Amino acid sequence: MKTATTLYELAKRLNLSTATVSRALKNHPNIAPETKKRVLELARALDYEPNAYAVSLRTSSSKELGIIVPSLTGFFYDSFITAVERLCREEGYSLLIFVSGDSSEAELASLKVCKQRKVDGIFVSLSTNTADLAYFAKLNDQDIPVIFVDRVPKENIGYKICFEDERAAELSANYLMDKGRKKILSLFGDDHLSITRKRLKSYVRAFEVRGMQDNIHIQHALGVKESSEIVKDALSTGTRYDAIFCMTDEILIGAMKTLQVLKIKIPQDIGIMCMSNGFFPGLYHPEITYVETSGKKLGETALNHMFALLKKDKRENQVKLESILVEGGSV
Amino acid sequence: MKTATTLYELAKRLNLSTATVSRALKNHPNIAPETKKRVLELARALDYEPNAYAVSLRTSSSKELGIIVPSLTGFFYDSFITAVERLCREEGYSLLIFVSGDSSEAELASLKVCKQRKVDGIFVSLSTNTADLAYFAKLNDQDIPVIFVDRVPKENIGYKICFEDERAAELSANYLMDKGRKKILSLFGDDHLSITRKRLKSYVRAFEVRGMQDNIHIQHALGVKESSEIVKDALSTGTRYDAIFCMTDEILIGAMKTLQVLKIKIPQDIGIMCMSNGFFPGLYHPEITYVETSGKKLGETALNHMFALLKKDKRENQVKLESILVEGGSV
DNA sequence: CTGAAAGCGCTAACAC
DNA sequence: GTGTTAGCGCTTTCAG
Numbered sequence: 001m002k003t004a005t006t007l008y009e010l011a012k013r014l015n016l017s018t019a020t021v022s023r024a025l026k027n028h029p030n031i032a033p034e035t036k037k038r039v040l041e042l043a044r045a046l047d048y049e050p051n052a053y054a055v056s057l058r059t060s061s062s063k064e065l066g067i068i069v070p071s072l073t074g075f076f077y078d079s080f081i082t083a084v085e086r087l088c089r090e091e092g093y094s095l096l097i098f099v100s101g102d103s104s105e106a107e108l109a110s111l112k113v114c115k116q117r118k119v120d121g122i123f124v125s126l127s128t129n130t131a132d133l134a135y136f137a138k139l140n141d142q143d144i145p146v147i148f149v150d151r152v153p154k155e156n157i158g159y160k161i162c163f164e165d166e167r168a169a170e171l172s173a174n175y176l177m178d179k180g181r182k183k184i185l186s187l188f189g190d191d192h193l194s195i196t197r198k199r200l201k202s203y204v205r206a207f208e209v210r211g212m213q214d215n216i217h218i219q220h221a222l223g224v225k226e227s228s229e230i231v232k233d234a235l236s237t238g239t240r241y242d243a244i245f246c247m248t249d250e251i252l253i254g255a256m257k258t259l260q261v262l263k264i265k266i267p268q269d270i271g272i273m274c275m276s277n278g279f280f281p282g283l284y285h286p287e288i289t290y291v292e293t294s295g296k297k298l299g300e301t302a303l304n305h306m307f308a309l310l311k312k313d314k315r316e317n318q319v320k321l322e323s324i325l326v327e328g329g330s331v
Numbered sequence: 332m333k334t335a336t337t338l339y340e341l342a343k344r345l346n347l348s349t350a351t352v353s354r355a356l357k358n359h360p361n362i363a364p365e366t367k368k369r370v371l372e373l374a375r376a377l378d379y380e381p382n383a384y385a386v387s388l389r390t391s392s393s394k395e396l397g398i399i400v401p402s403l404t405g406f407f408y409d410s411f412i413t414a415v416e417r418l419c420r421e422e423g424y425s426l427l428i429f430v431s432g433d434s435s436e437a438e439l440a441s442l443k444v445c446k447q448r449k450v451d452g453i454f455v456s457l458s459t460n461t462a463d464l465a466y467f468a469k470l471n472d473q474d475i476p477v478i479f480v481d482r483v484p485k486e487n488i489g490y491k492i493c494f495e496d497e498r499a500a501e502l503s504a505n506y507l508m509d510k511g512r513k514k515i516l517s518l519f520g521d522d523h524l525s526i527t528r529k530r531l532k533s534y535v536r537a538f539e540v541r542g543m544q545d546n547i548h549i550q551h552a553l554g555v556k557e558s559s560e561i562v563k564d565a566l567s568t569g570t571r572y573d574a575i576f577c578m579t580d581e582i583l584i585g586a587m588k589t590l591q592v593l594k595i596k597i598p599q600d601i602g603i604m605c606m607s608n609g610f611f612p613g614l615y616h617p618e619i620t621y622v623e624t625s626g627k628k629l630g631e632t633a634l635n636h637m638f639a640l641l642k643k644d645k646r647e648n649q650v651k652l653e654s655i656l657v658e659g660g661s662v
Numbered sequence: 663c664t665g666a667a668a669g670c671g672c673t674a675a676c677a678c
Numbered sequence: 679g680t681g682t683t684a685g686c687g688c689t690t691t692c693a694g
Contacts, residue, residue, distance in 0.1 A: 023664085030663055056688095058688050072403065074409055085429065094448065096428075097427075101417070283584055283614070385670070389671080389673050389674085
């Protein structure tokens with residue numbers, strides 16, 4: 001095993017001090033061009049790369065960010081993380097990833113690791129059952145910015161970046177009404193999440209505003225399978241639904257499975273729409289109409305926010321991302 | 332801002348030396364129970380957590396692993412990474428994630444970061460166009476184990492963990508022949524990848540062995556869209572295909588899109604099968620028959636391998652994971 | 663323009 | 679059972 005080249009080694013070989021070598025390497029103003037050249041050459045030749053731990057220990061800036069998400073699997077966070085990772089890399093940051101699996105214990109453990117590793121900042125999308133935000137507050141006290149994304153807490157803590165959930169739900173509701181749908185099976189996610197409640201509330205309100213609150217039937221589904229079953233049960237009750245609204249991709253997928261099994265035609269027999277990152281709606285034919293909640297956009301916004309905070313710029317505590325409606329042919 | 336508690340601070344408050352405190356904290360044998368108790372109590376009270384940089388610098392072990400994948404998006408790597416992350420966390424390791432986006436430059440840059448951060452080991456699934464493996468060799472020289480997963484190089488370098496690709500392709504081929512399919516549109520991935528070539532070769536061979544090499548028509552598709560178009564074109568040539576084989580989930584999704592648009596019935600009009608992680612085949616009805624390439628299993632195997640290497644156990648250079656065929660109703 | 667020296671927070675000989 | 683000390687590799691005053 002060949003041991004990694006150190007600053008000291010470069011200095012020794014060049015008959016310079018480590019200070020000079022260090023300066024040459026990060027083109028400090030006052031350094032002789034000749035010296036700089038020699039240093040750079042040897043560094044390249046020996047494949048020198050600074051030891052990140054020594055740097056961090058000295059500068060107390062880790063150039064690492066932590067990201068904690070409930071899952072990675074295919075619906076949303078993949079594109080969110082992809083966006084975050086790319087921008088991080090471009091700015092010389094590295095990303096520590098943690099998957100909480102919707103367990104608040106795992107979440108807390110990950111948070112502790114973030115603290116130990118002295119990450120410069122943390123992105124969190126809360127797990128379903130997180131109740132205690134004390135630790136998050138503690139991190140903020142220690143000047144480690146915490147940015148909540150998508151699934152944000154209702155408490156006033158840290159920074160929050162999420163979609164304009166109320167507006168998005170309202171958009172969906174109005175679209176369905178405008179299309180003349182009168183009997184809408186409306187499937188929402190986990191009722192514990194504030195994101196669900198926000199969406200549900202303004203969805204219902206939009207129907208009330210137009211006096212059509214009796215046109216919707218609300219149900220909650222926790223995953224693909226449950227959604228599939230709820231739809232199956234609902235369609236067998238005799239009620240003639242003319243549309244289905246799905247709050248997430250998972251719910252959409254479950255619903256579509258049942259519709260396919262029952263050979264129900266879209267949009268003739270029933271209309272369907274959802275809120276989505278945009279990938280899954282495109283898999284079907286006709287493509288599914290959806291209100292976009294883009295993981296990429298969320299990632300980019302969150303990262304810009306983080307970089308600003310790290311530069312000590314003041315930033316608003318909450319950012320809401322606009323949603324747009326993308327029409328397929330499903331309603 | 333409250334600054335983080337250090338070992339020195341604990342020592343000062345307790346009138347002990349940092350050495351004693353350090354030992355108490357990691358229950359070293361020779362330490363007075365009473366002392367240990369006092370230390371532990373104060374540490375808890377002050378929310379002490381060791382500075383990971385100082386520890387790493389001192390012990391030259393980072394307890395971080397790097398993972399470099401071509402993408403995160405929904406087909407395979409999400410479940411791979413989820414499995415790796417969970418086991419890492421359980422063993423006190425953290426995961427640095429890098430998404431190469433199939434660019435070998437990004438891959439190299441990520442590799443350098445891994446080296447700077449002195450990760451203890453690296454997982455890589457190669458990007459499509461990686462030609463130069465020199466840097467990987469260098470890492471191995473420096474005793475940083477590199478484990479290639481799924482998309483492994485043909486060269487003899489590092490450690491490799493992948494599916495028994497030849498066997499999996501053969502399994503598919505035989506299944507299609509056994510089902511009496513005679514005109515099979517066979518869609519494979521990027522021809523530059525050794526994984527594609529391995530699969531293709533043994534797929535073709537399996538047909539040759541049974542004298543049925545004329546039953547297949549090979550095409551290469553790079554993504555969802557291309558797959559969709561190839562299928563559309565192929566079906567419009569007049570050739571009456573009775574089956575489609577898809578080497579990946581992306582290819583499956585593209586193919587299915589076209590079949591849905593053209594209202595082609597599965598399996599009556601045409602049969603279809605694929606190689607997959609298992610999620611997407613379940614979205615359709617009937618469910619798609621597939622040969623399983625489980626990201627979870629790959630992740631678990633890779634991580635066990637890594638932990639063994641880190642403990643300096645000898646390990647075989649190559650592991651092949653068995654594949655099984657999961658029947659849906661699509662052929 | 664360059665060097666000497668301190669020190670980031672921790673561990674591990676080596677003493678006692 | 680506990681303390682002293684050196685040092686991991688680097689950055690950064692402060693001198694010159």
